[in-house]
Amino acid sequence: MGAATDAVEVLEERIRRRSRGFFVSVGALTAVAAGLMIWVSTEAPKTASWVPYYVVTVVPGSFILLVWVMRRGEARTIGFVRRLRLRLRDVGVHRGTRLVLVFDNGLVCTLGGSMMWMWLFSTPAGTPASPARVRDAMQMRRGFWRMRAIGIVQPKRGPEDARRELTAIRERVGAKRAMAALYERPTTAPASPVAPAWASAALFAGTPSNVDPSRWAAELDAVRAFLERLRTEHYPPGLHGSHR
Known part of the structure; x- marks a missing residue:
């Protein structure tokens, strides 16, 4: 039981650490893409007048939605494992x-x-x-x-x-x-x-x-x-x- 509890705690930390790394990577890519779109809109304002509105609304909204979905899945996985820990010998990610x-x-x-x-x-x-x-x-x-x-x-x-x-x-x-x-x-x-x-x-x-x-x-x-x-x-x- 003690070994299983330790394994569950290690798994939880691993899932959270992986999620944080994923969010940082996606956030950085989103920022780069948004900056590129803003640059395009300044270079060609007539053909890309919609870009500022897109950057202000859609980009952050999509990122927030992604974070919410990932966090929800993470919480569901951790909750599932926690509820079964009394029957667990070990748990991990393959x-x-x-x-x-x-x-x-x-x-x-x-x-x-x-x-x-x-x-x-x-x-x-x-x-x-x-x-x-x-x-x-x-x-x-x-x-x-x-x-x-x-x-x-x-x-x-x-x-x-x-x-x-x-x-x-x-x-x-x-x-x-x-x-x-x-x-x-x-x-x-x-x-x-x-x-x-x-x-x-x-x-x-x-x-x-x-x-x-x-x-x-x-x-x-x-x-x-x-x-x-x-x-x-x-x-x-x-x-x-x-x-x-």
Whole structure:
């Protein structure tokens, strides 16, 4: 819990620092553009008489709107993470844009815009893994790219029980769309001491920004159980491909 709290605080500061740098850069570019437009209006007053009005009204108004939108998104992200911190082991940003959350039940969540991926990775031996840090989770995810899909669950595809279970979760969290898949590392892939033998994932898209994060907190164990059942019940070893 202490490590997760520290990670959340580091994440908050990183998001705020990145936002400040972005605002300074945009502000400087805006000032340069405004100065250039004013210069053009003085050099060609008849053809650019509208420029002073544009510089006085539209330019600062657009900058203020951008700041408001960015601040709102920043506050939403920080608030989301704070509400889930009791279930977090670690949190961070991957490649500067994608938020990564590692939960205490082994789930790994990656967030980008309105898209939320929930991952359950296995160990190389095939048992469900439980990463402790973002770097561990991302190392497992890199091994995912050598995998192939052996089962997909969509509204009209996959085992009926799996479709029904995924739909129920989607409705409870308020997502507009959801799909899930089970992936397996081919036996022909190079041996690796860290790559997972399989991974299951659920994508929730179009989640409203005003959804209470506590709804997600209440579903973490249900999502984890569903992703494990993809491997053990819906697409068990030996029956892969029968419901694809």
